[in-house]
Amino acid sequence: MNYKFNLASEDDLIVVTTYIKIRGKSLYYPLSLVLDTGASHTVIDLNMILVAGYDKGLRLDKNVKVQTANKIIDADKFILDEIRVIDRVIKDFEITTYDFLAQDDVLNYDGVLGLDFFRDTQLTIDFKTSELNIHL
Amino acid sequence: MQLEMLTLHEIYALHPNEWVLLGDPDIQDAEVLSGAVLFHSPDKRAVLDFAQRVIGQYGMVKIVFAGEMQKVSRLGIFKVTEN
Numbered sequence: 001m002n003y004k005f006n007l008a009s010e011d012d013l014i015v016v017t018t019y020i021k022i023r024g025k026s027l028y029y030p031l032s033l034v035l036d037t038g039a040s041h042t043v044i045d046l047n048m049i050l051v052a053g054y055d056k057g058l059r060l061d062k063n064v065k066v067q068t069a070n071k072i073i074d075a076d077k078f079i080l081d082e083i084r085v086i087d088r089v090i091k092d093f094e095i096t097t098y099d100f101l102a103q104d105d106v107l108n109y110d111g112v113l114g115l116d117f118f119r120d121t122q123l124t125i126d127f128k129t130s131e132l133n134i135h136l
Numbered sequence: 137m138q139l140e141m142l143t144l145h146e147i148y149a150l151h152p153n154e155w156v157l158l159g160d161p162d163i164q165d166a167e168v169l170s171g172a173v174l175f176h177s178p179d180k181r182a183v184l185d186f187a188q189r190v191i192g193q194y195g196m197v198k199i200v201f202a203g204e205m206q207k208v209s210r211l212g213i214f215k216v217t218e219n
Contacts, residue, residue, distance in 0.1 A: 017165065017166035019166075025195070027195060030163055030166035031166075032166065047184045050187075050188055050191075051197060051198075051199065101180055101181055101184065107205070108201060108205040
């Protein structure tokens with residue numbers, strides 16, 4: 001299944017609709033994540049994780065550093081029950097998270113979809129047709 | 137109390153350039169079509185704080201910005217903001 005992206009309307013970025021399972025419910029919460037093949041890990045705004053129903057207390061007992069555009073900041077790890085992009089579904093997916101707003105990252109996107117999500121898949125980005133495909 | 141469902145167009149008109157918290161929004165393909173306005177403010181932190189207080193009362197809440205965000209381009213780890 002292909003995913004159509006639109007560079008022109010998304011700040012020249014590939015923005016991917018990503019669904020995370022809402023904790024304790026059978027609903028999926030949609031997030032707008034920027035596909036970043038230069039990012040080793042998936043990073044999501046802590047505020048969106050909390051709004052999706054996850055509890056701060058579920059943060060893993062790990063503290064990590066994240067290099068953002070102009071600084072290195074402290075971040076946390078979370079395990080999402082389930083994350084889905086197109087047909088690619090991963091259960092118990094570990095993400096890195098920090099409070100974007102506290103770092104003055106006021107964006108229209110909820111985070112970055114990094115390479116860790118695409119391990120063991122074949123990812124193709126067709127700029128001619130504006131299509132993204134994940135071959136499982 | 138039954139909250140009024142508003143379309144995204146109506147929300148943009150009522151609360152321009154504000155962050156808006158919607159309860160039980162109608163979402164299709166990640167695009168918000170409508171929702172009940174629970175809270176709105178130009179201060180995103182205030183909206184986030186309110187969202188975390190009321191989330192248990194709704195199946196889902198969603199935050200939207202009722203306006204155009206500043207265009208941001210990213211080159212790798214570098215961020216360039218256009219004024």
